[in-house]
Amino acid sequence: MKARIFDTTLRDGEQTPGVSLTPDQKLRIAIKLDELGVNVIEAGSAITSVGEREGIKKIVSEDLSAEICSFARAVKVDVDAALECGVESVHLVVPTSDLHIEHKLRKTREEVKRTAIEAAEYAVDHGLLVELSAEDATRSDYKFLKQVLSEGIDAGAKRVCACDTVGMLTPERSYEFYKGLTELGVPVSVHCHNDFGLAVANTLSGLRAGASQAHVTVNGIGERAGNASLEEVVVSLNSLYNIKTDINFKMLYEMSKTVARMTGIYLQPNKAIVGENAFAHESGIHADGVIKKAETYEPITPELVGHRRRFVMGKHVGSHIIRKRIKEMGLRVDDVRFEQIFARIKALGDMGKCVTDVDLQAIAEDALGVLAEKPVELEELTIVSGNKVTPTASVKINVDGVEKVEAGVGVGPVDAAIVAVRKSVKDIADIQLEEYHVDAITGGTDALIDVVVKLKNGDNIVSARSTQPDIIMASVEAVLGGVNKIVSDKMIRESENKE
Incomplete structure (x- = not known):
């Protein structure tokens, strides 16, 4: 068995709150999706706006291998907008649940069915491949649902889709639900939302039941809790069910990063397959x-x-x-x-x-770079700093077994700490701070801080560094590291002179 992948990142995915893609961004994502190997790209909903139509037209003009599709409601104006863009197919959507028919459309079942049939016939007559899709299908009367889809097939629809619009399926029910639709005799698409975190599981169950195409989005983006995740669906099909797709798996991580960057919707680290912690x-x-x-x-x-x-x-x-x-x-x-x-x-x-x-x-x-034996060691460091408070530091330092306590003030807590250290070691090393350089090694407020100092004592100049999560401690440790080098060098010279 081989499953087809219908990607709706550019339509359902773009309906993620806060996401709005420019025509050029849509084109870049579509080209990547085509390279990835998806079978159908739902490029948008042509009726939405001038900009949306511009984006769809740009995608169509690229002559990609994938089938380019536009979302359309079951009304002629939507089909006309899709035709204007030159797409190959329409994802023609009609609500089938009584909840939507009565409260959203305020129509009868017969009126909705007639509208769906007329729109399907109109699209087919104008050369479009029609995938007739039932919105809120999983809360619909099953007999009525099948009747609408069946008559749509008679009107020329080549594929049908049943949408779990608010994620109400369970894997067990999904299997039975989609298995019944395969009796209609045309390819069936699974379209699942993730409101209960079951979109991928329900999609896999639907495909196992005989559906041949999965509607997915990259990274699982979409309205509310999102849609079934492309990467999770295709890798699960391949690795757990031995069901193949046309997807180039080696592009999945790159595809994920591209969509995250374009949409501004970044992944949680533990996201399966493509999250930063996945491996x-x-x-x-x-x-x-x-x-x-x-x-x-x-x-x-x-x-x-x-x-x-x-x-x-x-x-x-x-x-x-x-x-x-x-x-x-x-x-x-x-x-x-x-x-x-x-x-x-x-x-x-x-x-x-x-x-x-x-x-x-x-x-x-x-x-x-740390000396094995350190003549000078820090025992205590206390810092006082804040608004309208002069930064003050006190240090207790052990110099060859002798404790020394000193305090210092400075323009900031680091400066105050270094002043206190210099005062505490002045009897053994009158140091001058020649250079001070600090780097945050990695991002974040808890990043490790790398401090490099250059100290001068007479004619002797030494460099030292320390890496700590605390900039003050890193600075003090770096200075003390330099002091220990100076003291050790002095001890070596004195020993050589005696000899």
């Missing part, structure tokens, strides 16, 4: 298993969908992952330095911070 591992046990054999904790490979595998380093990470990543970075650390790195990652994890590869490299390089 991310933190737990030591899971990561170790994936390294040894990917299938242990991955049902599909990230390469299948054009994604990538990531190892996230946090409090659950195992030492083997850290060692592997450090080695891949081309860094060599001994056991002592490795334990320092590992302990810092665990500590950051306990603070709720996950360490990226960039963070890890900075931490590792920082650890490699």
Whole structure:
């Protein structure tokens, strides 16, 4: 069996609250969808506006491989607008539930059925392929629903669709519902919404029941809770049901990112198939298993969908992952330095911070630059700062076993802390801060901060760095790192002079 994919990202997907695509954006997405391999692109609803028709015309002019379709209500004016755009087909939609017929349309069943038949005949007579679609089909009288679709087929409709407009189906009911519609003798489309989080499951059940085409959107965008997700449907069909499609799986992640960027609707990290965490591992046990054999904790490979595998380093990470990543970075650390790195990652994890590869490299390089024996160590740091308060810092520093306490003020908390440190070490190193550079390694307010300083003591100039989640601590640690280098250099020179 092979399933067809009818993509409605540019119509139902664009009905996501807050989304409005320009004609050029629609064209770019349509070209990508065609490259992806969808069978039908519902390019929009031609009757909507001049801009909408412009977008549809641009797509039609590209002569894409996919069938280009316009949404249309069962009225001639909508069909005429579609004809003006030059589309190959119309997704002709008519409400069939009594709820919609009585309260929205204020008509009778017979009036609605007649309208649907006349619109279908009109579209067919003008050369359009018609997919007749029943809105709110899953809350309709089933006998009436089949009657409308059957008479629509007699009028020339080549495909029929039953829409679960407000997501009322369950997988069990979906199977029986769509199985009954396959008796009509033409291809049946499944169109499911995600109000109860069941759109993908219901779509798969409908296809298993004999429907041959799935209506989907990229990333599952759409009104309210969205539509069935294209990527989830096609990968599930392939991997779980051995049902093929024409989709180029390797483009799925790229397609997802394109639509997210164009619409401004970004994905939750744990989104299946294309989410940033879909192939991310933190737990030591899971990561170790994936390294040894990917299938242990991955049902599909990230390469299948054009994604990538990531190892996230946090409090659950195992030492083997850290060692592997450090080695891949081309860094060599001994056991002592490795334990320092590992302990810092665990500590950051306990603070709720996950360490990226960039963070890890900075931490590792920082650890490699730290002296094994430190004559000067920070014991306490207190900062007072705020509106209408002079930034003040006090430090307690251990210098070769002797505690020294000093305070300092500055233009800000970092400046005050460095002033206090300089005062506390002036007896052993009269330092001048020559350069100070700070970078946020990754994005976010909890990003690791990388501080690089250049200190001068007489003719001796040294550089030092520290990587911490706190800019004040990173600054103080960097300065103290430089002080320790100066002191150590001084001790080495004195020892050499004695010899």
